[in-house]
Amino acid sequence: MKYYGVLTFFLLLAAVLSLISCSRNPYAATNRAHKKQVRAYIRSLKDLPLKNAQEDSILQGDYWVGTTNFNLRKPNYVVIHYTAQESTEHTLNTFTEPATSVSSHYVIGGDGKVYQMLNDYFRAWHGGAGKWGNTTDLNSGSIGIELDNNGTEPFEEAQIQSLLRLLARLKKAYSIPAGNFIGHSDIAPTRKVDPGPLFPWKRLAEQGYGLWPYKDYFAEALSQDSALVVQSIALLSNIPMPAGEQITDNDALREILSKRIVDAIAVEEALRIIGYDISDIGAAVRAFKLHYIQKDVHAPLTDEDKIVLYNVYKRSL
Numbered sequence: 452m453k454y455y456g457v458l459t460f461f462l463l464l465a466a467v468l469s470l471i472s473c474s475r476n477p478y479a480a481t482n483r484a485h486k487k488q489v490r491a492y493i494r495s496l497k498d499l500p501l502k503n504a505q506e507d508s509i510l511q512g513d514y515w516v517g518t519t520n521f522n523l524r525k526p527n528y529v530v531i532h533y534t535a536q537e538s539t540e541h542t543l544n545t546f547t548e549p550a551t552s553v554s555s556h557y558v559i560g561g562d563g564k565v566y567q568m569l570n571d572y573f574r575a576w577h578g579g580a581g582k583w584g585n586t587t588d589l590n591s592g593s594i595g596i597e598l599d600n601n602g603t604e605p606f607e608e609a610q611i612q613s614l615l616r617l618l619a620r621l622k623k624a625y626s627i628p629a630g631n632f633i634g635h636s637d638i639a640p641t642r643k644v645d646p647g648p649l650f651p652w653k654r655l656a657e658q659g660y661g662l663w664p665y666k667d668y669f670a671e672a673l674s675q676d677s678a679l680v681v682q683s684i685a686l687l688s689n690i691p692m693p694a695g696e697q698i699t700d701n702d703a704l705r706e707i708l709s710k711r712i713v714d715a716i717a718v719e720e721a722l723r724i725i726g727y728d729i730s731d732i733g734a735a736v737r738a739f740k741l742h743y744i745q746k747d748v749h750a751p752l753t754d755e756d757k758i759v760l761y762n763v764y765k766r767s768l
């Protein structure tokens with residue numbers, strides 16, 4: 452009798468605890484649906500050997516041979532977004548509604564709290580139709596990070612701090628190259644403007660996430676006070692120096708080089724090499740300006756912008 456009493460007590464306690472934990476997490480129901488989907492994908496990972504090979508006229512080997520040497524495919528890009536929604540809660544809710552068909556791996560609130568909604572190895576639906584370089588399925592190769600921000604307000608310091616910590620972890624875990632930390636507007640220039648001109652790309656790049664041009668292309672070389680260094684840059688850049696042109700000092704040389712770059716740069720080619728889809732060149736220029744110039748994004752490229760473009764292009768080669 453005593454034994455049953457204790458057992459009943461613990462069963463009741465377990466029931467109460469599970470009720471408490473359910474009431475604490477408003478997403479208990481969708482979490483269960485999530486886990487069910489995960490289990491289905493885990494089962495599909497075991498599909499071997501080649502199914503229905505005869506339908507595709509594929510001649511199979513005599514027996515199945517499983518390799519012992521493998522691991523999971525790794526994400527190689529990080530795509531950063533802003534949510535353009537009212538609150539973190541609103542976004543979390545949106546990403547748990549099947550009808551919306553949108554999601555991301557992480558959502559970061561203005562308070563710096565990080566919500567991981569999907570394992571990094573799964574494919575979230577954050578990029579949509581897009582292209583970067585020759586990659587046309589960014590969702591398959593990337594981690595999506597959504598920042599709670601309505602698109603017109605500055606990003607919160609706590610949020611950026613959290614983002615930087617998360618990026619450090621992802622970069623290390625998957626060996627993601629610096630240039631592969633990009634924004635939604637970069638991969639979908641005709642459709643998207645996030646994370647927008649207020650996003651601190653420069654700060655990220657200084658810590659190894661994304662490319663950034665030097666403010667002054669020649670500043671670094673000139674700081675060494677050597678015209679030779681700058682002339683070397685010109686040679687490496689394949690910018691011809693006409694014979695007989697007199698170069699008297701660094702400033703003069705800089706002016707000549709800048710003018711040559713502005714005259715010679717093939718804008719479409721440079722944008723394409725950086726990664727932009729140039730099928731709509733106006734949209735590609737705007738996306739470039741959103742990321743690297745961050746002002747007057749609807750205006751054409753100025754001479755100064757072209758120097759920045761040239762610098763980013765050189766870094767992308």
Ligand SMILES: [Zn+2]
Nearest residue numbers: 532533635645
């Ligand atoms: Zn986005």
